[in-house]
Amino acid sequence: MIAASRRSPLTFVVHLTVLALVLLWTLPTAGLLISSLRDKDQISVSGWWTALVASRENAVFRAPGAEAQVEENGRYVIRGNVFDGGTGTVSAFGDSVQTPTEFKAGETATLPTGATMSVAENGDFTISSPQPIPEGRGERIFYTRSVPPQFTLDNYREVLSAQGLGRSFINSLTVAIPSTIIPILIAAFAAYALAWMKFPGRALLIALVVGLLVVPLQMSLIPLLRFYNDIGSQFGVSPKGYLGIWLAHTGFGLPLAIYLLRNYMAGLPKEIIESARVDGASDFDIFVKIVLPLSFPALASFAIFQFLWTWNDLLVALVFLGSGNDQLVLTGRLVNLLGSRGSDWEILTAAAFVTIVVPLIVFFSLQRFLVRGLLAGSVKGG
Amino acid sequence: MQQLLFALVTIIAGVIGCVAYFVASNWLLDRIFPSKGRAGAIASRNLRIANMVRPWLFLTPALIALTLYLVYPVIESVWLSLHGRDGQQFVGLNNYRWMIDDGEFRQSIFNNFLWLLIVPATATFLGLIIAALTDRLWWGNIARSLIFMPMAISFVGASVIWKFVYDYRPEGAQQIGILNAIVTFFGGAPEAWITLPFWNNIFLMVILIWIQTGFAMVILGAALRGVPEETIEAAVLDGASPLQIFFKIMVPQIWSTIAVVWTTITIVVLKVFDIVLAMTNGQWSTQVLANLMFDWMFRGGGDFGRGAAIAIVIMVLVVPIMIWNIRNAAKEMEGR
Numbered sequence: 001m002i003a004a005s006r007r008s009p010l011t012f013v014v015h016l017t018v019l020a021l022v023l024l025w026t027l028p029t030a031g032l033l034i035s036s037l038r039d040k041d042q043i044s045v046s047g048w049w050t051a052l053v054a055s056r057e058n059a060v061f062r063a064p065g066a067e068a069q070v071e072e073n074g075r076y077v078i079r080g081n082v083f084d085g086g087t088g089t090v091s092a093f094g095d096s097v098q099t100p101t102e103f104k105a106g107e108t109a110t111l112p113t114g115a116t117m118s119v120a121e122n123g124d125f126t127i128s129s130p131q132p133i134p135e136g137r138g139e140r141i142f143y144t145r146s147v148p149p150q151f152t153l154d155n156y157r158e159v160l161s162a163q164g165l166g167r168s169f170i171n172s173l174t175v176a177i178p179s180t181i182i183p184i185l186i187a188a189f190a191a192y193a194l195a196w197m198k199f200p201g202r203a204l205l206i207a208l209v210v211g212l213l214v215v216p217l218q219m220s221l222i223p224l225l226r227f228y229n230d231i232g233s234q235f236g237v238s239p240k241g242y243l244g245i246w247l248a249h250t251g252f253g254l255p256l257a258i259y260l261l262r263n264y265m266a267g268l269p270k271e272i273i274e275s276a277r278v279d280g281a282s283d284f285d286i287f288v289k290i291v292l293p294l295s296f297p298a299l300a301s302f303a304i305f306q307f308l309w310t311w312n313d314l315l316v317a318l319v320f321l322g323s324g325n326d327q328l329v330l331t332g333r334l335v336n337l338l339g340s341r342g343s344d345w346e347i348l349t350a351a352a353f354v355t356i357v358v359p360l361i362v363f364f365s366l367q368r369f370l371v372r373g374l375l376a377g378s379v380k381g382g
Numbered sequence: 383m384q385q386l387l388f389a390l391v392t393i394i395a396g397v398i399g400c401v402a403y404f405v406a407s408n409w410l411l412d413r414i415f416p417s418k419g420r421a422g423a424i425a426s427r428n429l430r431i432a433n434m435v436r437p438w439l440f441l442t443p444a445l446i447a448l449t450l451y452l453v454y455p456v457i458e459s460v461w462l463s464l465h466g467r468d469g470q471q472f473v474g475l476n477n478y479r480w481m482i483d484d485g486e487f488r489q490s491i492f493n494n495f496l497w498l499l500i501v502p503a504t505a506t507f508l509g510l511i512i513a514a515l516t517d518r519l520w521w522g523n524i525a526r527s528l529i530f531m532p533m534a535i536s537f538v539g540a541s542v543i544w545k546f547v548y549d550y551r552p553e554g555a556q557q558i559g560i561l562n563a564i565v566t567f568f569g570g571a572p573e574a575w576i577t578l579p580f581w582n583n584i585f586l587m588v589i590l591i592w593i594q595t596g597f598a599m600v601i602l603g604a605a606l607r608g609v610p611e612e613t614i615e616a617a618v619l620d621g622a623s624p625l626q627i628f629f630k631i632m633v634p635q636i637w638s639t640i641a642v643v644w645t646t647i648t649i650v651v652l653k654v655f656d657i658v659l660a661m662t663n664g665q666w667s668t669q670v671l672a673n674l675m676f677d678w679m680f681r682g683g684g685d686f687g688r689g690a691a692i693a694i695v696i697m698v699l700v701v702p703i704m705i706w707n708i709r710n711a712a713k714e715m716e717g718r
Contacts, residue, residue: 251451
């Protein structure tokens with residue numbers, strides 16, 4: 001619209017601005033995904049944007065002491081490899097903490113004791129002295145190594161098993177799927193009644209549903225927690241359980257479900273429903289055979305909303321399912337990890353990606369329905 | 383696996399139960415008040431009664447759930463907010479008096495207003511601009527889809543994503559958070575952003591803005607497309623510049639939609655909880671009402687009186703929007 005005329009110089013600016021905005025919106029998530037695939041040692045020493053180039057790090061290795069020396073052609077030599085089993089390429093080394101990068105790989109340094117030291121690119125070092133090397137601790141070798149980029153799925157293996165995310169994944173599924181399906185059926189009948197049946201109090205009920213749309217969840221938590229506790233102690237069952245959370249999500253999701261479906265059903269062509277009535281079909285038949293199939297797009301929209309909302313929910317799950325190790329859903333587990341492993345980014349990034357991957361798949365495959373649902377729910381009238 | 387099986391069985395049982403209720407109750411109604419094959423007067427009487435009862439058969443399950451999970455708790459919360467920590471002892475307005483004197487509560491109210499001022503405005507404005515900019519681009523769909531994506535990410539997931547962006551390492555160390563990396567690249571000193579008083583609120587808000595802008599963009603984009611072509615063509619003929627057309631012709635025509643987006647995001651802001659819990663848990667003066675309420679629900683075994691009182695405050699802030707929504711809906715109903 002702003003770029004109404006294609007050839008205007010403004011078009012170029014528009015392209016650039018949008019590109020910048022898109023980058024701003026995607027880079028944080030990209031950083032998370034890339035980091036979750038990186039080697040855990042590399043995450044903590046270099047930014048994720050350097051993931052594709054080799055990372056450099058400074059390290060120190062203590063060479064073995066005098067007992068390791070062998071006599072070769074009249075000199076006393078200690079050999080070894082600074083990586084000690086690791087991999088990489090040495091770019092520089094030094095013999096003191098003040099000058100850790102004094103020499104390039106392959107050069108020969110002369111130590112204050114008169115011995116010489118050299119480190120090759122592959123990490124092999126040689127310390128050589130004309131006199132026997134005296135007893136004592138071995139020489140310290142400071143070096144800079146560059147490590148080629150490494151990608152790994154280890155972080156995911158770690159979080160799914162050791163950190164309990166696999167268990168939480170199943171918990172999240174257990175919460176989200178019934179919480180999505182139960183309200184749809186209940187809401188569809190109610191929406192049909194509010195859209196196509198005439199009875200006293202209908203306008204009032206619609207107003208009630210619209211009003212309940214915005215009631216903050218916080219209002220319901222304490223009374224329901226008390227109510228569940230009462231029921232639990234009355235019947236001797238645990239107040240925290242899946243049935244409780246399914247029903248809670250059903251209750252909280254109903255206003256939006258009824259509102260969306262009623263708006264959609266009210267927009268269906270009047271003639272179809274009235275001609276069916278003339279033919280003697282009961283409301284029940286009309287609903288099941290005509291309105292329900294025609295309302296599929298609205299049902300799908302709501303299902304997506306409700307699934308995303310229940311999957312991403314933290315508050316309801318914490319209150320009604322509890323925070324025990326077996327009960328945590330993915331979001332709750334992630335919050336726990338933030339507390340206990342707050343600086344272990346290899347754990348956090350992989351765990352975060354596990355929690356967002358299902359919503360992202362749903363989002364990208366069903367975006368059409370999501371957009372349609374949003375529009376039906378928000379753009380009212382003209 | 384056993385758990386998923388349990389869930390599956392429950393779904394099937396639940397769905398069958400629901401269907402059985404609707405089918406059986408309707409069948410019963412038709413049996414008690416049959417209209418087919420009866421004499422005229424009785425048939426019409428029965429039909430009338432059946433038509434009066436049937437809507438309520440359709441509505442009953444929904445009404446029960448709405449009452450139990452939303453209507454009753456609102457009333458119960460008001461009652462609880464006038465009672466002590468275990469909900470037994472009547473304390474009058476003591477919980478509210480405590481609130482006014484409580485520094486943490488005042489901090490939360492202040493922060494909540496800050497959130498209310500900044501987040502809906504920024505998200506709506508950015509959404510509007512992005513919707514307009516991407517409308518005629520050949521890759522606009524892809525751009526919109528990517529900006530819309532955070533909508534699918536949980537608040538907790540988004541918090542982890544942004545905590546990584548804000549990550550702080552002491553000066554001189556290699557920064558792995560991109561924000562500090564950019565700051566040090568331009569010669570600045572790294573900051574621990576989320577502990578910076580006052581400004582840390584803004585850094586938390588960025589997360590919600592990041593999530594909500596896509597929503598604003600989708601709705602406002604659709605509204606912009608609904609603006610009649612003729613008004614735009616007329617403005618073009620009159621020599622209006624693209625910017626003038628946008629701000630003076632198009633934006634005024636979609637005010638009502640902007641208001642809907644604005645209020646929807648406002649509601650989200652009032653309920654914001656997960657982001658604060660995950661990022662700071664209210665430390666470094668970032669507390670907000672919803673998190674404070676959750677805190678009091680469980681703090682020291684839980685103080686339901688104070689928790690309920692804080693919930694009431696959130697509710698009171700929502701009420702104006704609720705009334706406005708109901709009025710709009712009523713107006714629309716009349717229009718049909």
